[in-house]
Amino acid sequence: MNTLSKKNATPLISAKKLTCIREERLLFDELSLQINPGDIVQVEGPNGSGKTSLLRILSGLSQPYDGKIFYKEQLISRCREEFHQNLLYFGHLSGVKGEMTAEENLDFNLALHGYNTEDSLANLAKVNLSGFEDSLASHLSAGQHRRIALARLYQSTVPIWILDEPFTAIDKQGVASLEQLFTLHAQRGGCVILTTHQDLISIKPEQIKKITLDYSYDSALD
Amino acid sequence: MTLKAQSTHETENIVGKIDKILIDEALIESTANDSSPLISSAQPLQPLSYRHAFMLVLKRDLTIAMRHKDDMINPLLFFVIVVTLFPLGIGPEAQTLSRIAPGIIWVAALLATLLSLDRLFKSDHHDGSLEQMLLSPHPIFILVLAKIFAHWLITGLPLILIAPLLAVLLHLDENSYTALLLTLLLGTPVLSLLGAVGVALTVGIKKGGVLLSLLVLPLYIPVLIFATSAIDTAALGLPYSGQLAIIAALFFGSLTLAPFAVGAALKVSTN
Known part of the structure; x- marks a missing residue:
């Protein structure tokens, strides 16, 4: 129905000629990409190939060595606040504070990004944490930490999701539920950019676009 | 796909191959049911207000500090211990002690703040x-x-509250108490604000402790000089508004500029 409009839609994120150098090693060079509403993009590659670096650059956390990133055809440095209002970044580190309870952690995360916190209990239940709302996060497991951070996804209405290894330490059931959520998010016009070493099971392969980064040993800069 | 033989950085042996990114036409059939909310430029449900954001972070940091009392008690204990050790080391002569009291209290406050800075962004x-x-x-x-305000409430404010008691221990001149409190009240926020710049710059470094001291201590010296000078002048019964004005200027200067410097430094550190 609105496939046509999607084709003509402006890309949510586009990058032009990104170059990333870390520790005197060229990770990628002249990488250009365009991510439209409805895309699920999986960034693949072996460890150390620059997946996290790419996601951090796309989210504006890191600066590329060279190249530009656009949000709806605007440079992200020019529209930082608007871009961040439309971005959800989930990094390697879950950003969960051990001194706060599960609910307080989620509430803070939601409020920081401008959401109301009324539904946070329901969202914790969605990630199988009902009963743990009042437990200090330091008493919970690594997987539960990730779940607290991921609970935000269930309430998020922002179009751009950038997720770095969202499935780490999450059990099979949780992964399936997250995959469903990604499909739903793509259907309602958002985009998901994620890295994972697992295959996405419940998302149709033709729905997934892949960016493959190679790791090469001889790419050290002299 | 995009390997240039002559890239800008003279690297011919670079093989940063990147497979072609599939930028196909939208592969995904839109099967969205009409009930699912459409994502537009998301309108956050709560308006973004500065006050709201400020209170949110302040409340969070204070909650964490209350549950992690070490962070609060450590600098305070350090302050008390350093100040109480001086009379034991130097001897109980009131005259010597009252002569060096302003310096001891201020140096101890400065080092206690330095000790607590690490925690500001590290965790x-x-x-x-x-x-x-x-x-x-x-x-x-x-x-x-x-x-930074939370940091000051946790470390600076307790120092100010306990300083008069320690001043008694050091036989501080009676006239100097107001000056001591005023300089601490204006000076300790400066320590937190300037220290935050140093912490923000070193937060990405594994062992940034030494570097932090080297960066921050020189910036603290003007505060120390004018604060102790104000207290000494007060002891002589002379007006010390000049020194106080300079500390106030340092305070307002750092209050307006330091947050921007910290923000920029944090961006660099997390890069």
Whole structure:
């Protein structure tokens, strides 16, 4: 129905000629990409190939060595606040504070990004944490930490999701539920950019676009 | 796909191959049911207000400090111990002690603040919440200001409250108490604000402790000089408004500029 409009839609994120150098090693060079509403993009590659670096650059956390990133055809440095209002970044580190309870952690995360916190209990239940709302996060497991951070996804209405290894330490059931959520998010016009070493099971392969980064040993800069 | 033989950085042996990215036409059939909410430029449900963001971060930092009391007690204990050790080391002569009291109290306060600075951004950096703050739609300076204010409430304010008691121990001149309190009240926020710049710059470094001291201590010296000078002048019964004005100027200068510097430094550190 609105496939046509999607084709003509402006890309949510586009990058032009990104170059990333870390520790005197060229990770990628002249990488250009365009991510439209409805895309699920999986960034693949072996460890150390620059997946996290790419996601951090796309989210504006890191600066590329060279190249530009656009949000709806605007440079992200020019529209930082608007871009961040439309971005959800989930990094390697879950950003969960051990001194706060599960609910307080989620509430803070939601409020920081401008959401109301009324539904946070329901969202914790969605990630199988009902009963743990009042437990200090330091008493919970690594997987539960990730779940607290991921609970935000269930309430998020922002179009751009950038997720770095969202499935780490999450059990099979949780992964399936997250995959469903990604499909739903793509259907309602958002985009998901994620890295994972697992295959996405419940998302149709033709729905997934892949960016493959190679790791090469001889790419050290002299 | 995009390997240039002559890239800008003279690298011919680079093989940063990147497979072709599939930028196909929208592969996905739109099967969205009409009930699912359409994503537009998301309108956050709560309006973004500076006050709201400030209070949010302040409340969070205070909650964490209350549950992690070590951080609060450590600098205070350090302050008390250093000040109480001086009379034991130097001897109980009231005259000597009252002569050096302003310096001891201020140096101890300065070192206690330095000791507590590390915590300002380090744990947030370790667990990733700093990234989330940097990516929030709020301006960074307001979040940073809230964190610094929380830091001052946790470390600076207790020092001010306990300083008069320790001043008694050091036979501080009676006339100097007001000056001591005023200089601490204006000076300790400066220590937190300037220290935050140093912490923000070193937060990405594994062992940044020494570097932090080297960066921050020179910036603290003007505060120390004018504060002790104000207290000494007060002891002589002379007006010390000049020194106080300079500390106030340092305070307002750092209050307005430091949050921006910290924001910029944090961006560099998390890069």
